[in-house]
Each structure stands twice: as C-alpha cells, then as structure tokens.
Amino acid sequence: MRFVDHVRAGEWHTVLGYLLFVALMTAGYYYNVTFVQLGLIDLGTRLVGMSDTAVSAWMATLALSTFVVAVAAGVTMDRQDWSTDLRTKLRLLLGVLVVQFVLTAAAPHIRTVSAFGAWILVASVALGIGFPVSFSLAIDFIPVPDRGPVAAAITAATYFLANAVPIEWSIGAFSQLMVLAMAPGLVVLGVVAFDLLAPVEDLVDDLADQYEQFGTGRFCYGVPVKTRSLAFFAPVLLMFGVFFIDSLGFLRIIETPALILTSWQSPEFSTRLAIGVVHVVGALMAGVLYVNFDRNGLFLWVFALFGFTYVLYTSDLRAAALFPALGRDAPSIVNPLFYALTVSFYTTLNFALWPDLSTAETIGTHSAIGVGMAGWLATFVSTAVALYLDHADVGLLTHLNLVNALALLFFFALVVGIYLRRMLAVAREGEGVTEGDAESREGEVTG
Amino acid sequence: MTPTEIIPLLLVVLLLLAGSGAEPDTMDVVFEGNHTLGTDTSAGTGAVSTGSTGGDGALVVGGGTVTVPANASVSSPVFVVGGDLRIEGQVDDLRVLAGNVTVTDGATVTGQLEVIGGRASVADGATVGSRSDLAGELQGASPTRSPAGFLFQVGTLALVAGLLARRNPALLDNVGDSVVNHAAVSGVVGAIAGLSLLVLFVYMAFTLLLLPLSAVGLLAEFGIVVYSYVVFGYLVGRRLPVERVDVASAAGAGLFVVALELLGRIPLLGALGQALLVAVGFGAVLITYFGLREFEPAEIPG
Numbered sequence: 001m002r003f004v005d006h007v008r009a010g011e012w013h014t015v016l017g018y019l020l021f022v023a024l025m026t027a028g029y030y031y032n033v034t035f036v037q038l039g040l041i042d043l044g045t046r047l048v049g050m051s052d053t054a055v056s057a058w059m060a061t062l063a064l065s066t067f068v069v070a071v072a073a074g075v076t077m078d079r080q081d082w083s084t085d086l087r088t089k090l091r092l093l094l095g096v097l098v099v100q101f102v103l104t105a106a107a108p109h110i111r112t113v114s115a116f117g118a119w120i121l122v123a124s125v126a127l128g129i130g131f132p133v134s135f136s137l138a139i140d141f142i143p144v145p146d147r148g149p150v151a152a153a154i155t156a157a158t159y160f161l162a163n164a165v166p167i168e169w170s171i172g173a174f175s176q177l178m179v180l181a182m183a184p185g186l187v188v189l190g191v192v193a194f195d196l197l198a199p200v201e202d203l204v205d206d207l208a209d210q211y212e213q214f215g216t217g218r219f220c221y222g223v224p225v226k227t228r229s230l231a232f233f234a235p236v237l238l239m240f241g242v243f244f245i246d247s248l249g250f251l252r253i254i255e256t257p258a259l260i261l262t263s264w265q266s267p268e269f270s271t272r273l274a275i276g277v278v279h280v281v282g283a284l285m286a287g288v289l290y291v292n293f294d295r296n297g298l299f300l301w302v303f304a305l306f307g308f309t310y311v312l313y314t315s316d317l318r319a320a321a322l323f324p325a326l327g328r329d330a331p332s333i334v335n336p337l338f339y340a341l342t343v344s345f346y347t348t349l350n351f352a353l354w355p356d357l358s359t360a361e362t363i364g365t366h367s368a369i370g371v372g373m374a375g376w377l378a379t380f381v382s383t384a385v386a387l388y389l390d391h392a393d394v395g396l397l398t399h400l401n402l403v404n405a406l407a408l409l410f411f412f413a414l415v416v417g418i419y420l421r422r423m424l425a426v427a428r429e430g431e432g433v434t435e436g437d438a439e440s441r442e443g444e445v446t447g
Numbered sequence: 448m449t450p451t452e453i454i455p456l457l458l459v460v461l462l463l464l465a466g467s468g469a470e471p472d473t474m475d476v477v478f479e480g481n482h483t484l485g486t487d488t489s490a491g492t493g494a495v496s497t498g499s500t501g502g503d504g505a506l507v508v509g510g511g512t513v514t515v516p517a518n519a520s521v522s523s524p525v526f527v528v529g530g531d532l533r534i535e536g537q538v539d540d541l542r543v544l545a546g547n548v549t550v551t552d553g554a555t556v557t558g559q560l561e562v563i564g565g566r567a568s569v570a571d572g573a574t575v576g577s578r579s580d581l582a583g584e585l586q587g588a589s590p591t592r593s594p595a596g597f598l599f600q601v602g603t604l605a606l607v608a609g610l611l612a613r614r615n616p617a618l619l620d621n622v623g624d625s626v627v628n629h630a631a632v633s634g635v636v637g638a639i640a641g642l643s644l645l646v647l648f649v650y651m652a653f654t655l656l657l658l659p660l661s662a663v664g665l666l667a668e669f670g671i672v673v674y675s676y677v678v679f680g681y682l683v684g685r686r687l688p689v690e691r692v693d694v695a696s697a698a699g700a701g702l703f704v705v706a707l708e709l710l711g712r713i714p715l716l717g718a719l720g721q722a723l724l725v726a727v728g729f730g731a732v733l734i735t736y737f738g739l740r741e742f743e744p745a746e747i748p749g
Contacts, residue, residue, distance in 0.1 A: 144749030214749065221748040285635040292632040292744040301639065308646055315650065 002143045013206035017141035018150065020192075024093070025154045025351065026161075027185060028134055031178060033162055035104065036062075036127070039174040040120075043107055047171065048116050052255075053390070056383050062120045062127075063380035067372040069128025074368025077132060083364045084215070086140050086208040089133050090193035096130040097186055104178045108171050128372075135367035138355035139215045140207055145291065147218070151351030152287025155344050159279030163272050163340075169265065215360030219295075224359050227366065232357055234417075238299050239353070239374030241410045242346045245306050247382035249403040252389075253313075253339075256396055263336035271333060278337045282344030290352055296418055298349050303411035305342035310404030312338060317397040350374070456528035456544050458652045459563075460507055462662060463526070463542065474505040477530070481512045485519025485536055508532050508546060517553065527565060534573075543567050550575065597708070601701045604673070608680040609697035616692055618738030619681040625731035625742045626678060632744065634723065637730025644668055674737070675728025679703045 006014045040062075044055035082088045103123050110116050142150050167173050195201035216224070225231045253259045266272055289298055312335045350371070358366040389399055457476075464474065484506065505523050506513075510530040515521055520537035529546045540558035541548065545565040550556060552572035560567065560578045569575060612619060625633050644664065652661035680700025687702075689695035707724070710717045734742045 145747045216749070218747050218749070285639065288631045288635045291747060292629070294745055304643065305639075308643060311650060312646070 001149055002146045003149075013203050014141075014143075014210065016203060017207050017210065018146075021137055021141040022150060022153050022157070023185075024134055024137065026157045027181065028130065029154065029158045029347075030161055031100070031104075032127075033158065034167070035107075035174045035178050036123070038169050039107070039171040042169060043110060043171040044116060047108070048111060048113060050113060050116070053387055054113075056251075056387050058116065058120050060380045060383040060387075061117075062124050063376045063383065065121060065124035066128045067376040067380070069125050070132055070368040070372040070376065071365075073129045074132035074364040074366075074372075077136065077364030078362060083136050083139070084211050084360050086137075086204060086211070087193065087195075089136060089140075090189065090204070092129060092133045093137075094186070094189045094193045096126045096133065097182065097189060099126040100130070101179065101182045101186060104175055104182065108175045131371050132364050132368040135354055135371060136363040139211045139217075139358070139360050139363050141210070141214075142355070143214050144216070144218050144356065147352040147356055148290030148348070149287045151290070151348045152283040154351050155283035155286070155347040156280040159283070159340070159344060159347075160276040163264065163276035163279060166269065166272070211360045215363075217356035217358050219357050220359050224362070225357050225366075227362060227369070232366065232369075235295065235299075235353060235357060236370055236373050238410070238414065239346075239350060239370065240378045241406070242299075242302055242306070243374050243378035244382045245303075245403055245407050245410070246343060246346070247379050248386055248406070249306075249310060249313075249400060250339075251382065251386040252396060252399045252403075259313075259331055259336075262331050263333065274333065275336055275340045278340040279344045282341040283348050285341075286345040286348035290348065295349070295353060296414065298345065299414055300411065300418075302342060302346045302349065303407055303414060305338065305345060306407035307404060307411055309335065309338040309342055310400055310407055313400050314397060314404055317400065321397070457507065457509070458649050458661075459544060460505070460526045460528060460542075461652050461658060464505055464524075474507055476507045476509050477513055478510040481514070483514050483516055483519075485515045485521045515554075601704050604676055604680065604700045604704055605697035607673070608677045608684070608700035609693040611677055612681055612684070612696035613693035615738075616681075619678050619696070621735045621738040621741045622675070622678040622728075622731045623682045623685075625735050626675075626682060626727055629731070629734070629742055629744065630727050632742075633730035633734060634727040635730065636734055637726035637728065640733055641668065641726060641729050671729055671732050672725055675725065675732050676700065676703060676707075678731065678738075679724065679728060 003015070003018055006018075040059060041055055044050045044058060045052060050058075077083045077089075082092070099122065103119060103126065107119065110119055138147065167177060191197055192200055192204060195204060219225055219231070254264075261267075263271065263275065286298065289301065312332075316331060316335065354367040354370040355363060357370065386399075389402075394402075460474070506521065506525045508525070508527045508530050512531045512533070514533045515536045515538055517535040520539075522539050524540040524542070525532070525538055527541070527543045527546045527548055531547045532541075532549070534541075534548070534550045534554045534556070537555045537557060539556075540561075541556050542561045542563065543565045544563050547565060548562075548567040550560070550567070550569040550573040552570045554570070555574040556576060556578075558576050560569070560575050562578070562580045567580075569578070645668065648661045648664040648668070651657040651664065677696075677700060680703045681696045682699065683703050683706075684692070684695035684697070684699025687695050687698055689698060707721060710720050713720070731742075732738070
C-alpha cells in the first residue's frame with residue numbers, strides 16, 4: 001500500500017489526507033444508511049402519521065431530486081474548475097454540513113406533511129451537492145493504487161458501526177447521535193476550509209496540489225473515459241442494477257418482522273456483531289479483489305453473491321411453505337450474513353469506481369452521474385416498483401423470487417457481455433492480421 | 448432446526464441414498480408432531496403409521512418425535528437428522544446424523560446402526576446387528592490412535608506430490624508462486640469460491656436431477672484441496688536440504704500433513720489456521736488455472 005510508503009517517508013500531509021477522506025466518507029455514508037434511509041421512515045410513519053406508501057413516495061421524491069441536484073452540481077463543479085480547487089470543495093462541503101446539521105436537529109420536531117415535504121426537498125439539495133463534492137476529494141487525497149483499500153476501509157467502518165453499535169431505529173435516537181457527531185466535525189471542517197490556523201493553511205496548500213499526481217483514475221490512463229461512452233455507461237448500468245436489486249429486496253425484507261427482527265434489528269448483540277464483522281470481512285475481501293482484478297470480476301462476484309443470497313432466502317421460504325414446522329423456528333442467520341457480504345462488496349466497488357473512471361476534469365460529472373444514477377435513481381425506481389408490488393398484493397416469496405431472477409439475469413448478461421467483448425477483440429485482431437501487410441506482421445513477431 | 452441448518456443434512460441423506468442405489472424422490476420426511484411408525488408384526492399386515500410417512504422409500508426424521516412400537520417393524524432405511532426417534536420394535540438400517548435415537552430394551556436393529564453425529568442410546572437388552580460410531584471415532588482420532596490410517600494419508604499425498612513434481616514441476620511452481628506472493632488475493636478467492644461452490648452444489652443436489660453433478664462438484668472441490676496440499680508440500684520441500692525435486696516434494700507433503708494435524712490440536716486458532724491455509728491454497732489453484740499460468744495482478748498506474 002502507498003499509505004505505508006507515505007508514513008515511512010514522513011509525508012504527513014498525505015497521511016492526514018487519507019484520514020480526512022476516510023473520516024468524511026464514513027461519516028457521510030453512515031448518515032445516509034442510518035438517518036436518511038431508516039430515520040426518515042420512522043419520522044414519516046410514527047411522528048407525522050403518514051402511511052407506509054406515502055412515506056415511500058416521499059423517499060422516492062428525495063432520491064429523484066437528489067439525483068437531479070447532484071448532476072447539476074457535478075457538471076457545474078467541472079465547468080467552473082471547482083473540482084480541482086480543494087478549498088472551494090471544502091467550503092462547499094462545510095455549507096452542506098451546516099445545512100444537514102440544522103436539518104438533523106430539526107427533524108424530530110416535524111409533525112406535519114408539508115414540513116416533512118419541505119425537509120425532504122432541502123435535504124435533497126444538501127445531499128445532491130454533498131456527494132459529488134465528497135467523492136471528488138478522492139483526487140486530492142487518495143493515490144490511485146490505494147483507492148480499493150481505502151474504499152474497503154470506509155465500507156468496513158460504516159457498516160461495522162451501523163450494525164455493532166446498538167442504536168434504536170428511531171428519528172430521535174439517530175438525530176441525537178448525529179448532532180453530537182456532526183458538531184465537532186463542523187468545527188474541524190471550518191478550520192480546514194477557511195485556514196483558521198497557520199499550520200492548517202500549509203497542510204491544505206500541500207494537499208491542494210496532490211490532484212496533479214492523483215487526479216487521473218485507474219481506468220483513465222492512456223485514453224480518458226469520456227462521459228458519453230460505453231466505457232462509462234456500462235459500469236453505470238451495472239451499478240444501477242446492483243443498487244436496484246439491493247434496494248428492491250431489502251425494502252421487502254425490512255418490512256418483514258420475522259426476517260428483520262432476527263437479523264439487523266435483533267435484540268441479540270452477538271447477531272448484530274456477526275453481521276458487522278461479516279461486513280468488515282466482505283469489505284476487506286472486496287478491497288483485495290479490486291486491486292488484483294479488473295472491475296468486471298468484482299461485478300460478477302456481486303451479482304453472483306446476490307443471486308446466492310436470494311436463492312437462500314427463497315429456498316428457506318419454499319421449504320417453510322412445504323414443511324410449516326420448519327418455518328416456526330427463527331430464520332437462519334446465514335442469509336443476512338451472505339447479504340452483508342454482498343452489500344460490502346458492492347459498496348467498496350462504488351467508493352473506488354467513480355474516481356477511477358474520472359480525471360481531475362471529469363470527477364464532478366462522473367461521480368454525480370455514477371452515484372446519482374446508480375445509487376439514487378435506482379433507489380427511486382426500486383421504491384416505485386416495491387410500492388407497485390405492494391399494491392398488487394405480491395407475496396414475500398414472489399417478491400424475493402423476482403429480485404433473485406434479476407440478480408441472475410444481470411450475472412448472466414455480464415458473462416455474455418464480457419465474452420462478446422473478447423470475441424469482438426479477437427475478431428478485430430483477426431482482421432488486422434488478414435489485412436495487415438507482411439512487414440507489419442514480421443514486425444509484430446520480431447518486435 | 449431452520450431450513451438452512453437442516454438442508455445440508457438432508458443433502459447428506461440424499462447422497463447416501465443415491466450412493467446406495469435407492470430412489471431419493473420416494474423418501475418421507477418427518478418435521479413435526481408425534482408419529483408411530485412401522486408394520487404391525489403381530490397382526491401380520493397393515494401399517495400403524497400416523498401422518499404421511501408410510502411410503503416405501505427411506506424415512507428421514509428431521510423433527511418431532513417418532514416411535515417404532517414393540518410390535519412393529521420398519522424395513523426401509525431410517526435416517527435421523529433432527530428430533531427424536533424411539534425404537535421399541537424392529538428397524539433394519541439406521542443412520543444418525545443429528546438428533547436423538549433411543550433403542551430400548553428388547554428392540555432390534557437388524558442391520559447397521561451408524562452414528563455419524565447426534566446421540567444414540569442403546570439399552571443393554573437391545574439387539575444391534577453391527578454398530579459404528581463415526582462421531583466417537585472422529586473425536587478420538589489422532590495419529591497416535593490410528594497410525595496406519597494417518598500414514599496412509601501421508602503416504603498417498605507424498606506419492607502424488609512426488610509424481611507431480613517429477614512430471615510437471617512448473618504447475619506446482621505457478622500455484623506455489625501465488626501462495627507465497629499473492630496470498631491475500633488467493634485467500635479471498637479461495638474463501639468466496641469455496642463457500643459459494645459448496646452452497647451451489649448443495650442446492651443442485653436438491654433438484655435431484657443435478658444430484659450426480661452435485662456429487663462430482665463436491666468431489667472436485669475436495670480434489671482442489673488435495674492439489675493445494677500437494678503445492679504446500681512442494682513449497683515445504685523446496686526448503687529441505689534435498690536435491691531431487693520429487694523426493695523433496697514428497698517429503699514436504701508428508702511434513703505438511705503432519706504440521707496441519709498438529710495445528711488442528713491448538714484450540715480455535717488451530718482450526719482457523721487450517722481454514723486459512725485451505726482458503727489460500729484453494730484460491731491459488733483457481734487463479735492460476737491449476738498452475739497452467741502464473742497469476743498476474745491487474746496493473747494499477749499511478
């Protein structure tokens with residue numbers, strides 16, 4: 001790892017950059033998977049008194065508007081050259097954090113639908129600006145060879161904290177914790193963003209130049225990946241599939257008390273700890289695979305693991321339907337453990353992929369489109385589909401079976417796609433050989 | 448017992464049935480309630496079974512309580528993977544993988560009582576044709592208690608290692624290179640692939656149609672593990688002061704198996720160490736295509 005080299009060389013500004021990036025991304029993602037994804041459901045249903053369907057519709061609105069704001073913010077960042085200006089990015093992030101701090105503190109006091117809606121819209125603006133800005137910090141802080149391990153560290157820390165640290169899934173508990181955590185973060189980010197201390201100014205100066213060295217992503221050396229190209233949109237589509245499958249399945253699992261109360265919300269600490277540990281192991285595994293294989297390999301693993309996870313879930317449900325006596329016991333912990341492994345895999349991939357598909361000139365747009373389409377738009381669409389299935393009274397087994405089919409379909413399509421791509425490459429090489437002159441062939445052989 | 452816990456045991460039953468030439472799709476499974484089973488021998492005809500477990504195929508006890516009364520006999524093979532089985536009458540063949548079996552005074556197991564897991568209690572006045580207790584044997588198994596079996600393992604592996612090292616050392620060299628220089632990625636690939644393939648083969652078996660393929664797959668997984676042991680032996684052999692590569696590999700394989708056995712004696716950490724070695728070896732074999740080419744990690748510029 002380059003991180004060790006930097007420590008050995010005493011390049012402390014770079015080391016601090018790593019730590020700052022991991023801390024910022026972990027905090028941001030933890031906020032997203034707990035407060036936004038779980039807290040808002042509690043706020044809408046329990047405190048505001050809306051139906052599950054109405055809250056889901058608002059969550060879908062949040063996802064869609066976040067996506068729109070993110071794309072606008074990302075494109076603006078690149079066009080205004082803010083992507084290569086570290087201080088501007090840190091100040092934007094500080095602004096986002098201030099808004100989120102106020103929103104987080106105010107959330108438990110919301111009691112009307114209109115206030116809930118206004119909260120959602122303001123939050124979507126903050127989130128939409130926040131994630132392209134935070135993802136773009138990778139080009140300032142993280143050397144390209146270390147992006148896989150750093151993504152693994154962020155994923156591992158986030159999910160371990162989210163699962164192992166016992167916290168009630170209620171807006172009040174989330175709000176209290178977040179406000180306490182965000183307050184010191186605001187102070188630190190304020191000091192860094194506005195050079196309030198002389199040593200910090202030097203540190204930011206040093207970090208601000210690193211994009212020249214770290215700015216070109218792993219897949220952009222030689223020929224940079226263009227926004228309007230298959231090389232960019234194929235991973236976007238695959239990531240969209242991953243998020244869609246995850247969200248569609250998890251939305252149903254989370255609504256099934258028998259499944260959720262024996263796993264993610266288990267009263268047993270050991271169960272939640274086991275899930276947290278598997279998340280850590282999965283993230284570290286994904287980090288190792290990311291630096292050793294092409295990204296297609298990781299996508300294959302993710303879809304295969306999702307397929308397996310849902311095969312396990314649906315098999316349990318089928319067996320329980322055939323033999324009711326089996327269904328009376330608590331569901332197996334194996335299924336959520338497999339699920340946790342898969343989620344860690346794709347989250348790690350998500351954190352490393354977008355900066356690696358970008359240059360310093362395209363990081364804003366690419367991370368906004370990538371995370372926006374894959375993450376937020378997929379969540380919007382999957383929520384809509386889940387609502388439709390709910391209205392159509394589709395049973396748990398049929399719902400999870402559909403998710404399983406999608407996972408297997410993506411897996412199969414990816415295998416076929418990789419094969420066809422190689423076949424085309426071979427065919428092109430063949431054309432080159434038949435059309436090329438003897439001299440060039442001789443050159444290839446001897447060269 | 449949850450479906451996920453019982454499924455592997457049912458798979459073992461399926462494989463055992465398929466291996467014995469019986470029809471797996473005719474087996475009856477009991478998961479709950481109290482059942483009385485068997486053909487009434489005093490009346491001459493008629494089953495006294497209650498519930499839906501009176502078929503001609505094997506009987507699998509997966510839960511609940513099943514009793515074979517004193518005047519009844521069961522001629523089909525019986526497997527216990529959970530719950531309780533109480534035998535007061537006569538049973539032909541009985542295999543216990545989990546759960547509890549009680550053979551009471553005067554009861555008879557005419558064939559074999561095979562205890563692979565779980566608990567079997569046989570009264571002094573009961574008659575059992577033959578009995579094997581694999582669970583007990585495994586608990587007590589050690590090189591000192593069964594030196595012949597252990598020596599056979601060591602000898603076989605040493606022979607395979609020696610032959611492979613003589614005929615194609617490049618294969619072992621490539622896999623060994625991944626074990627030594629790419630242990631992390633080998634371990635990750637080995638752990639995920641090994642686990643996923645295991646799950647895949649288990650679920651294949653439950654289609655019944657793919658049962659033979661499942662058995663072949665499990666055998667192939669075992670083969671990969673053995674191959675990785677050979678590679679570890681080759682690596683150990685290279686550090687021995689022996690010139691001939693085949694002899695060194697054979698000696699290394701023997702030493703490796705002994706070391707692995709000793710490692711397993713350390714509580715918890717030993718098993719973890721063994722699992723880690725198996726995962727690294729398994730992955731190294733896969734990422735080098737069984738040693739056909741050296742593993743080269745992706746190049747990351749920057």
